[in-house]
Amino acid sequence: MEAAGYRLLLREPAWEEHRLLKGSQPGVNLHVFSAGARDIPLMLRMRDWLRANDADRALYAATKALAARTWKYVQHYADAKTAVISGILARAEAAAPSTGGGATRAGR
Known part of the structure; x- marks a missing residue:
């Protein structure tokens, strides 16, 4: 994800392995979860x-x-x-x- 221009802002392992990444072009927040997250x-x-x-x-x-x-x-x-x-x-x-x-x- 870093190679694609995203930087990791937040890790929440207790919430379905949630990760929050920030992209700059375009400016987006990308939320990533473990497979099968509720x-x-x-x-x-x-x-x-x-x-x-x-x-x-x-x-x-x-x-x-x-x-x-x-x-x-x-x-x-x-x-x-x-x-x-x-x-x-x-x-x-x-x-x-x-x-x-x-x-x-x-x-x-």
Whole structure:
């Protein structure tokens, strides 16, 4: 990943071997998890919902703009966007066919 221009920012082995990498061209945050991680279906549901829902995509983009602020800890940024992400996920879950699982860890 480093050869592709990403740098490692965060390791969270206890959360599905989560790694956060930062890319500069384009400027993105890349989240990497171990195979079979429990949160992957939730993240894919969020992705698919945002692709299909203009209003929530705009809301999410506005919320992500919080990242431009200076945060003492990245968790403060995650906490600041939790309510918006929880709401978006609730709408996505309500619109999706039942899969037997609920939304979790929305603030990540």
